[in-house]
Amino acid sequence: MTLKMLAVDTATENCSVALCIGDQMMVRSDIAPREHTNKILPMVDEVLAEAGVSLTQLDALAFGRGPGSFTGVRIGIGIAQGLAFGADLPVLGVSTLAAMAEQAHRTHGATQVLTAIDARMGELYFAQYERQENGDWHALADEAVVAPDALCLESTDGTWALAGTGWPAYPELAKGLDLTTTESGVLYPQAQDMLAIAKYAYQRGEAVAAELATPTYLRDKVTWKKLPGRE
Template structure:
């Protein structure tokens, strides 16, 4: 029987929805940083209608769990939870950074990717990924939030060529320019739900799901409100 997974992501400037039915992916995507709440549900309706399915026909619902915009991550999870509750679906949180690694493979066949999203406050959300034979990805460097000038010290110094992804490379070009790895500039700037559904399939096969009420974000920067206050961590 064909696996059916719906994915929703609004964690960055890109708003996207995708539906995996067996090996076929139906998707919608638009860079619309201020209109996520207006666009995401119509996108859900469109992909379901295109596939001739309803929410209750699905096996799971995936969502972009972050890191990304605080507001964007909350919007995406809130909408995904509403859909999940309504159809009693198990939920799967997918890393936005890992999704950009998958996008580089989908578009260009790249299997070593370093993803960096502009985290504001002179920091980036970063993750370094290598594709496995199974098609899933291993985090060589787990996702974290870090000043750009410290990234070079953290990355795995492999002789492989690493493809860059995300807005962080353009936003902090000066701070990231000292990295001594063999880097290839990539053109993937944002995560997309059509890559999240592929990653979600691996998670579903391993039983890595949660109930809708347990769906939670990954912000990485938990103490953002105290960041610039003297005497605070």
């Protein structure tokens, strides 16, 4: 069976869409802060037209579940749910951090990756990944939002590729880590790398109904406390 899957992501400054039909890949991507709502659906239309398929012919829809911008994550999950409801498709949420690890492998062959997104407020969204023999990724610890000086690594063996906006935001951070690092050039997640990860999740039977799609904010408790009347 030829797997047909669409992925959308608006969780960071980058807005991207990708469609796979078996090994064939159609991709659109644009770094466009605050323009995601205007760009994402035309991108979806473009890749579907390029492949000559409709949404209803797909098997599933993947989306960037975060972490990232609160607004960006909400836009992405809303678009994914709307498309999935209309076409009666199951959905798969993919970590933006894991997607950057996959991109570091796709572009540089990295198999050990430290992913960090600048979360503002003096913090990072962080995760540490190792590539498995089957091509899937294993997180050595749960994704976390942490202060740069509180970064905790589970392993320091081998060479670790750095991916994400967190590293240029804190240029001295990598120098203080007791491990060997290399630059990957990866700053933002891409939908095409989410597809690579979503394929494994789909094969494991992890796709869910659109109404069950959930975001990953990591900092949601902080947001809750900021609401009037909340403590």
